[in-house]
Amino acid sequence: IQLTQSPSSLSASVGDRVTITCRASQGISSYLAWYQQRPGKAPKLLIYAASTLQSGVPSRFSGSGSGTDFTLTISSLQPEDFATYYCQQLNSYSLTFGGGTKVEIK
Amino acid sequence: EVQLVESGGGLVQPGGSLRLSCAASGFIFNSYDMHWVRQVTGKGLEWVSVIGTAGDAHYLDSVQGRFIISRENAKNSMYLQMNSLRAGDTAVYYCARAVRSNFGVLYGMDIWGQGTTVTVSS
Numbered sequence: 001i002q003l004t005q006s007p008s009s010l011s012a013s014v015g016d017r018v019t020i021t022c023r024a025s026q027g028i029s030s031y032l033a034w035y036q037q038r039p040g041k042a043p044k045l046l047i048y049a050a051s052t053l054q055s056g057v058p059s060r061f062s063g064s065g066s067g068t069d070f071t072l073t074i075s076s077l078q079p080e081d082f083a084t085y086y087c088q089q090l091n092s093y094s095l096t097f098g099g100g101t102k103v104e105i106k
Numbered sequence: 107e108v109q110l111v112e113s114g115g116g117l118v119q120p121g122g123s124l125r126l127s128c129a130a131s132g133f134i135f136n137s138y139d140m141h142w143v144r145q146v147t148g149k150g151l152e153w154v155s156v157i158g159t160a161g162d163a164h165y166l167d168s169v170q171g172r173f174i175i176s177r178e179n180a181k182n183s184m185y186l187q188m189n190s191l192r193a194g195d196t197a198v199y200y201c202a203r204a205v206r207s208n209f210g211v212l213y214g215m216d217i218w219g220q221g222t223t224v225t226v227s228s
Binding site for chain 1: 141143150151152153156164165166167200202205207211212213214215216218219220221
């Protein structure tokens with residue numbers, strides 16, 4: 001199963017609303033997770049089951065979608081949110097990640 | 107504190123072997139599936155392998171037959187034996203803990219180590 005993320009990068013300002021999309025090559029129900037990775041750090045689980053916020057993750061992060069089309073939204077971008085975001089399908093092995101979306105400061 | 111610590115990375119020649127280790131602490135290790143994920147510097151994440159609580163394993167196609175994942179619950183540890191290494195295996199290797207629902211649905215990977223670097227070069 002291939003995952004295509006868009007855009008591959010974006011520039012945004014603090015306070016902006018940001019949306020990242022992830023499209024699966026075949027239906028994966030809601031078996032999708034989103035991760036945040038800051039430079040030099042390990043990934044951090046943000047959202048699982050497409051729309052459920054992981055414990056401790058700020059509520060400005062949200063996820064939606066099912067089947068083949070998914071979105072990650074950051075409602076009001078904060079300085080600590082500048083990072084790379086990855087989607088991952090958990091429908092079947094081998095598990096796959098999207099190519100990533102780098103969120104940079106405008 | 108819940109923690110994963112990888113070790114065993116290094117420089118190896120093409121065709122060589124390396125064994126990575128992942129030491130877990132702060133949780134009941136034998137209750138969790140464990141994964142290896144790798145990342146080429148400056149590139150995206152790539153899932154490599156998983157070992158279930160019963161020792162069942164799955165692999166990325168490109169490492170099937172070359173890598174072997176294992177676990178030793180008595181030592182709270184997981185391993186990745188990497189054989190016939192290629193330049194394309196050069197990456198940072200992370201171990202990660204799987205999180206599942208009460209009904210066994212795989213949700214993702216909630217705890218990650220800091221990574222260990224593998225470089226395959228002559």
